[in-house]
Amino acid sequence: MAPLTEPKQERAVRTRQIVLRAAAEVFDEYGYGGASISKIMQRAGVTQGGMYFHFKSKLGLAEAVMASQQDFIELPPGEDGLQRLIDITAHITHELQHNVLFRASVRLAVEQEEFGRNDDTAYQEWAERFRVQLVAARRRGELLDDVDEGEFANVLVAAYTGTQIFSTMASKRADLPERTRTLWRYLLRAIATPQARETLRLPEAGTAA
Structure with a gap:
């Protein structure tokens, strides 16, 4: 049978x-x-x-x-730390432009009050993923002394969420790579040691075709 x-x-x-x-x-x-x-x-x-x-x-x-948001995207490989954290946000940017499953899940998370939901699970999951990279960055000596890993992980989720929403309205996310690069250019000054900033690669600039 x-x-x-x-x-x-x-x-x-x-x-x-x-x-x-x-x-x-x-x-x-x-x-x-x-x-x-x-x-x-x-x-x-x-x-x-x-x-x-x-x-x-x-x-x-x-x-x-x-x-299913976390199932729709596979994070890039690499050694944990600030560089991988930057690379993860660059990868998210690419997926938002090209992966309809992930993009829809993000849009629904933003619009969920329309269908009577108020669930921050997706945001909390990203904050935890970011925190893991920041803890590794601390071990590598990449963070300034006054940076709280969990606190900044939440700040990064909020900042990136706002950035991608703004980009969606302004250019349907065509300029999201440039906006992500600009976001990191300012954020790194607040959290990374001068030595770390000399070695970190920012996301590639430019817009999607």
Whole structure:
């Protein structure tokens, strides 16, 4: 009996992935308020039954996309410390420009009050990832004495979130690499030792094509 059920399971997994990606594309394009189940079904090319087997509502789809944010992006490799922290934000910038799944999850996290949610989990997860890099930077002697790793991790999440929202409004994120570079140019003066600043590479400037 097992061989007969495996294809159904595989199809179910594939259908769920197709629906989730279609939902992300629609949420990214229209936002939560402008998205609809019919638009998502049309984009996914699935029947109503196929849709509701996996997700019972637009809200359920939005929550699934938002909750999967950490799964939609793979962090770049490298030795932990300030350089890797900079590289992570540069990678996030690239993903926001090119990865619709990640981009939609970020947009929904920003717009979540529209669907009655007030969940800072995604922000807290990024703050923790940043804090880990800052703790490593402390061990490497890259941070000024008065920098609190956890406090600055929260500041960086807030600063980068605001930067990408501003960039979205100003240029649909085309200028986000330049804005990210500028952000670090100022932030490093506040947290990094002069010796560390001499060796750190800022994100590449320029805009996306």
